[in-house]
Structures are given as structure tokens and as C-alpha cells.
Amino acid sequence: MTTLVAARRLVGLPDDESGAGWLEVDGDRIVAAGRGTPTRTPDVALEDGVLAPGLIDAQINGAFSVDFADAGPDEVRDVAERMLSTGVTSMVPTFITATVEQLVEQVTRYDDARRVSNAAGSATRLLPAHVEGPFLSPRRRGAHRESLLVDPTPERIAPLIELGDAVSYVTLAPERDGALAAIAAFVSAGIRVAVGHSDATDDQVRRAADAGATLVTHLYNAQSPFHHRAPGVVGAALTDPRLTVGMIVDGHHVEPAAVRLAFTSAAGRVMLVTDAVAALGMPPGVYELGGDQLEVIAGSPPLRADGTIAGADEPLDANLGHAVGFGVDLVDAIRAATRTPADALGLADLGRIEPGVRADLVLLGDDLRARTTWLAGRQVWSTGGTMHEGPGATVASGQL
Template sequence: MSYYILADRFLLEDGEKKGGYLKVENGKFDDFIDTVPEGSEIEDWSGYTIAPGLFDTHIHGVNGYDIMDGTVEAVQAISASILEQGVTRFLPTTLTSSTSDIEQAIKAITEADEQALPGAQSEGIFLEGPYFTEKHKGAQNPDHFKTPDLKEFQEWQKIAKDSIVKIALAPEREHTMQFIKDVTGTGVQVSIAHTDASYDCCKQAVSEGANNYVHLFNGMSGLHHREPGVVGAALTDNNVYAELICDGHHVHPDIATLASEIKKEKLILITDCMRAGLMPDGEYQLGEFKVVMKDGIAKTEFGSLAGSTLQLINGVKNLQKWSGKPLYEIWHKGSLSPALSLGKDTRLGSISKGKVADYVVLDQSLDVHATAVEGTIKFKK
């Protein structure tokens, strides 16, 4: 199956292309051409912009559902809901909970993926916890924090049928360095999160294989000129990635812009969205905690930010507005940078010949009018 996309503008890795036709063949991007063969099928998006599909590597839930519900229905509903926000790929994300709850969530994600997801496609499971420390716990339940256990992780990976691609932990916990070395040796990415580790401890964790910092500035020790801490370790290492929640609440817009300038293509836009996303203000559940959302901001009863209600398309809009940078540059922090961080950039993340034809149709306000997965339009306004 092949067709051609006609649009006013295409967002490419190195800039923007004005006009022309982009060929899609067998679910993958092909070449740009100026004229199409007679009788060709054309998707006419004159007046619109075509951008690569967004990739949310850290999302717990949305629209009333959460991955920790532990049901196939929840995973499928999340997949469908985020498609309307331009997200074509995601990592279903767990959080710290009991062993049985984590295992049930893993089973549900695996089963839902095997049954075929209706919208955005899963690129593997992200375990956020339970190997954290209490000082920067955020909305993670410290009752379930523990030391990394390779045998436990291997059992989870067995349940997941080897689909766990990332795990977040606090590197200062005992035996963590060997754990990082062991799991990264199997191809699993390790992220640093909910931690009070020192700068040197973080650097050691990176030397053992960790390659990412979860929701930069949140859930970690801050920057000080004599003790750079976790934030300092993230900002001064050009070889590691850092996630950022650009909702204007988790990080001040000017600091978000500064982080973007420093990290460049190593900055990953995420949502950390929980079930209250796309829902009205009120009371919700995040894991074992009650959460109150007011004016779109979700907090636990003890005052901590509880994930976010951000949609990734809005994170892109925000950072582009705050930074004043070209749209294509900021957009790829939500598409290509996530793919690069997971070693999936040869398949995903940008409009390039041979890559999967995941794309988003945007109007002049950057609102999503259609989203395609592997060349098939799955959402259309």
C-alpha cells in the first residue's frame, strides 16, 4: 500500500521543508517528490504541517485510567487517548507499589500489547521504582522502597516476556552499582530518579551504564555551587539524557529553557501524566495515594506534586513559546530524542526515508487534526 502526503510544511531533523509530496509505502516514509504519478492516492493536507509522531517515554495514565490499575482495558484506553494528542509511541510506566501490584501491571501491559493496541503503540515497559530513597520520594510510596534485587528484576522481565526496556532507581542504595552494570548489560536502560545521591555517586552510576535522569529538577537533590548534586550531574554530562516536564509548574519556564539550551538533543520532553489528565478538577488515585487536582495541578494530601496532567503536545508548545526556538528543533525533543535515548532512532522519531511512518497533522495553532501510526490514520478530527 502506498500514498502521498501533500502539505504546506514538513518538520525534518535539520529544518523545515516547504511544500511537496511525501511518499508513504508499506507503513514507512519514502522520498519527497514534486509531482506524483497519475492515479496516485493523495492525503491532501494543504494548509497544514506534518510532524513526526511524538514519543512519551514516561506516562502513568490519562483520561481516568492508570497503568497501575493492572488491567488490559486501562492500557488500551491510554493508548487511544494519547493518540489524539499526537503521541504515536509510549512507554507504559509503573510506579512504586507492592510486588504483586507491579507484577499485575506488567502482566496487563504485556497482554494488552499482544492483543494489539488501538492507538499509540507501546515500545516497552518503564519501571519507575521501587528502588528509591525517601528524601525525594515525591508521590512514590516509601513503604515499598527497597534495595535493587537482580533476581526480582529477572522475574519481572520473565513476566514481561523481555519487554521491560527501562528502570529508574536511586544510585545511592546498597548494591546498586552492580545492579546497574548487570541490567544494562542485557540492554535495559537505567535512569536516575527520586534520589539524594551525591554528584560523584551519580557519575559512578553513569560509568556503570545509567544514561538518563528522570524528570529533571524534580525528585532529586538540587544544584549547589559546592555540591552539584543530582541536578549538577545531569547538566554537566553531555553524554546522558534528561527528562523535562514542561507544564510551567514542575519547572520554571526560564529554567526549562536553560536546561534545553544546555542539554540540546539530550533533552527529552515527557508528561509524567497520571489518570487526572484530560479530566476535570477533583479527587483521584495515584497508586496508593489520594491525589487532589485543582486548576489542572495534581498534588498528594501531603503537598507533593503527583505526576502531571500535561499532554505532550502542550509541553512542546510551551517550550517552543518559552525558548523562541524553531518548532522543528523543539518538536524533536518529544520525538527523536526519546527514540535516541532508547536506541530506537533507526526506526522512530523523525520523518526520514525507511523509518516508520508515524506522523501528526498540525494546524497553524499546532492543534492536532490527525495522527497516523505506521502510515494508517488512527485519529482524525
């Protein structure tokens, strides 16, 4: 038996519009969807808020006091369950610079935990890992330990390639010795490559794209900036249509004008990411990122002892609100947190509202914060904290 859901405001259909719409769910899949009013009485009627595909966070280091770098299976599962409260239905945990041996151990431990959690269901879908380092530029290292940064030689990248489908993508600096060959090797093995923590010229970035790189890690941050005679990583990212650009829109990492510039220059290629650390969802205090301590003070992003910004503590639904508040169109902002990351990661059955895709959905309030989350056709979280086994219930206010 199918469930028909109607929403006064729906975003995520192929028309890239925002307005009344409907969808029909059978099991864990959307089987039909359209604009306007359905021809029969809906089983679920959402009279306010914005119904959208479940959000996809393609870069997150940790949350709720947990750093993925040293998390056990119970901690990984706990984060996956609690992330539903932010509207995130799929996420890519990030592992920052360590020795290659340590990264292999961390990713292997996480991959075992993610498979168990995904099999159990009812929690944010855990995607293969993002390895951010150690093949980064010392000049643009950000919060990464300089002593651990190395060139991506065949011997160093081989253990990461052997991880296979445990890795979604690797971030590296294309100007490092051996980087172009490493990019080609990763891509040949089915692992995507992002340009990041890089002091590269725009020409070096374009050559990285020629070699197969398809992503840019946290646009503007920890990369050579734009200059009219030296466009750098930023210039290449904004103008090369082959690159999907991640961006942290938390009100601290990127100024509003630069956010608008990215959405205009790289239309359809911007991917909102949190780059969140263990402080997400937690009060101010001291937390860890890759073994280093960070301090979070109310109103400021996480900082290392030397004052360097180290990740963020805002969830993805809050990033949506900032983007729209900065002047980004609502549909463009939601696409940047749904369809764009899905496409960038090769996830054709996520991030959109179309027949055949997974019924991962979020109801956003007027402030664009998550109010209800559905995973694979089941309501798994709401502002009331209720967990439901069924596909939903008829409502008039948008609250489930």
C-alpha cells in the same frame, strides 16, 4: 501504490529545519522524503499547520481516568485509542513504587494487554513498561511511598530482570547500596536505567553513567538540585553527554528559564515527557496513582493530600506548546518529543521522517495541539473524529 504527502511546514527531516517538505508512504513505511516541493501533484496537500513525526511519550502513568497500575486489557486499549487525539503514536506506561512482587504482576498484566492492543492496530503503539521504583531515595521520593523504598539487592532486581523485554527502563537512585551493580545487571539484561528520585552527588551520577545508566527521570523534579559547589543530579544531567534527560514542561513542574537552560545545556538530549496520571483528559476531581488518591483543581497539577505534586494532567502536544511559548525553538521542541525519545529507547524506526521508518505522523495546529494523527500510514484520528482506513485524502486546509 504510494501516497505522496506535501506540507507547507514539515519538521522531522534529518536537516533539523522547518519549512516546506514532502514524504511518500508505501504501506506502513515512509519510502522517500525531502525538502521543498514534490515533482508531482501530491495526494495529500497540507496547506497549514506543522506536519511532524508521531509524538512519543516515554513516561505516562495513566490517562482518561485509567491508572495503568490496576488497568485491565480493555482499559489499556481504551487509553491507547484515545491518546491518538493528543498526537501520541507511541508511549511507555510507567509503574511507580510498589513491592517488587506487585510490580511484576502489574507489568506482566500490562504486557499481555499491550501485545493484544498492538496486534489489533489503530491505537497508540504501546511500548514496554517503565518501572519507577522502589529503589529510590527517601529524601527525594516525591509521591512514592517511603515505606516501600528499598535497596536494589540482587534478590530484589532478579524478578524485574526476568520480565525481559516487557521492561523498557527502570528508574533508581544511584546512591543506594548496591545500585551500581544493579545498573550493570539491568543493562546487561537489555533493560535501560534512568537516574531519578535521587539525592546523589554529580560524581555518583557520573559513576552510574559509567555503569551503563543513560537516562534521567523528570529533570529538576525529585532530585538533588544544582549548586555551584555541589552540582548534584541536575548538574550531571545537564553536562554529561551520555544522559538523555526527561523533562515535564506543563507550566507547573519547571519554570521557563530552567526549561531554556536545559535545552541549551543539554542540546539534543532533552526528552519531553508528560508523567501524566489518570487525570489527563478528564475534568477536575479525585483520581488514583499507584493506589493513592490525588486531587486535581483547575489550573493546578495533581496533588497528594499532603500537597506534593504527583504527576501531571497535560498531554504531550500541550507540553510542546509550553516549550515553544517559553522560548524553545520549534524544531528543538518537536525533536524532544519525537527523535530524542526514539533514540533514547533504541527505536530506530520511529520519531523521524526518513526512508524506512514507520509512517507515524501528526499534523499540529498553530497552537501545536494535534489536529490529525496517522499511524503506520493510516489516518486514525482527526479533530472531526473521523477514522479512515485509507492513507489519506487531498485537502487544502490541513483538516482531514
